[in-house]
Amino acid sequence: MTDTPLRLVVLGLSLSSSWGNGHATTYRALLKALAARGHDVTFLERDVPWYAAHRDLPDPDFCRLVLYSDLAELQAQRTVIEAADAVIVGSYVPDGVAVGNRALAWARGVRAFYDIDTPVTLAALEAGTCAYLGRAQIRDYDLYLSFTGGPTLERLERSYGSPAARALYCSVDPQAYPVLDRAPVYDLSYLGTYSPDRQPTLERLLIEPARRAPELRFAVAGPQYPAGIDWPANVVRIDHLPPDAHPDFYASSRYTLNVTRADMIAAGWSPSVRLFEAASTGTPLISDRWDGLDAILAPGREILCPDGPEAVLAILRETSEAERRRIGATARETVLARHSAAHRAEELESYLREAAARRSGAAAPDRAPERDLEVL
Structure with missing residues (x-):
């Protein structure tokens, strides 16, 4: 794998629909940027009814989107x-273990797993309940x-045997x-799908403040609540x-709330x-606390972490407008410099080129053994 453009295949949860998941927006931004670098990308997505009913990007202009209805139909993409040059299998893909086995067996290039839910994945692996990764x-x-990131990367290599995390x-x-x-419509907003482990934080940092301050305006956007x-x-x-309505939602908020899932906080x-x-929109963030946050944004200067x-x-009541704007602008500058x-x-x-070099240097086999593949 040289510095020439790469042919990439991604098997992910969803690209076509952002309904009820955060994967789609992640894939859209990443794949669009890969296309801008000259790479050729195909995204393979399981066609499921709950996303089919809420597709907001059915025909992306930065990659090929291929829908497959089941494992038998995936065979056509072999x-x-x-x-x-590289095949990337994502977390939470339906029948992900079987899909991964096919990718590992068929791929001649680099085989990668992209875990958008790493702490959840590792907890499920320990419990023996992970349906998308063996x-x-x-x-x-x-x-x-x-x-x-952080210590989890070492754990993946040391305890789980990953060649490179x-x-x-x-x-x-x-x-x-x-x-x-x-013009701000809300004093504090939150955008996110309902999750039982996020709800206590949402209750503490938005719902209870709303109860105590009826003169202020709040908003919660997201499905499945x-x-x-109450x-x-x-x-x-x-x-x-x-997604195309997110910037306007943030811009309509004086502050917006970031809530992290319990496994990810841990x-x-x-x-x-x-x-x-x-x-990126310049809206100041209020957030829960977790190790490593200060490696992303500086608490107290670029992000606020009330208890x-x-x-x-x-x-909401005492921060000056100038300070509010400064916090948002400083965070935007940092994110655009490091996290675009x-x-x-x-x-x-x-990472892909390094992995290709390792495979070449170790004379890695082109394919993993074909295990647990049904006769198709």
């Missing part, structure tokens, strides 16, 4: 996978790309998330916002895509 597969993938955080396309001149949640009257609920070094997207409802209300999709594409390219 030659595409065989011809690729523990033994980690050794077969030439490269483990992880949304989580590398952080590949989410990112933002600055063109898709610009600064917009909007249970009907039984939303205060000053919290606007928006069921789903497509692992640390797990920034969410919403953090980078909001920062509870009263501290949130103190920010262009930066991630460059990192991924370097």
Whole structure:
């Protein structure tokens, strides 16, 4: 694998629909940036009804999108996978273990696993409940790309046998998330799909402040919230916002909230895509705390980390407008300098070329053994 353009195949959860998942926006930004670097990308997506009903990017102009209905139909893509310089299988792919076995067996180039849910994956592997990655597969993938950095990378190599674990955080396309001149409608907003382990933080840092400050305006956007949640009257609920509506939502907020899943807080070094997207729009962030956050944005200077409802209300009521704008602008400058999709594409390219060099130097076999493949 030289410095010539690469032929890449990605088998991911979804590119066509951002409904109820954060994978689509991550893939869109990354693949668009890879295309801008001259690489040829094919994305293979399982055609499932819940995404088919909510497709907001059915025909991307930066890659080929191929939908397959089942494992038998995936067989038609074998030659595409065989011809690729690198094949990347993502987390949460339906029938992911079987899909991974096919990719590992068919691919002649670099085989990589892209884990957008690393702490969740590792917890499921330990419990024996991971439906999209087999523990033994980690050794077969030439490269483990992880949304989580820090000590987790060493754990993947030492305890799980990954030949190379590398952080590949989410990112933002600055063109898709610009600064917009909007009069704020909300004092504090949150954008995210419902998750039971995020709900206590949302309760502490947004819902309870809303109860205590009926004069302020709040908003929560995202699907799958249970009907039984007691939303205060000053919290606007928006069921789903497509990605092209995200910048306007952030721009309409004086502050926006970043909430991290419990497994990712425990692992640390797990920034969410919403953090980078909001920062790119210049909207100041209020966030929970986790190890490694200060390696992304500086608490107190580029991001605010209040401990509870009263501290949130103190920010909303007492921070000057000049200071609010300064926090947002400083975070934007940092994110654009380090966490744009262009930066991630460059990192991924370097990881893939390094993996190809390792395979070549070790005289690695072209294919993994064909195990657990049904007769198709």
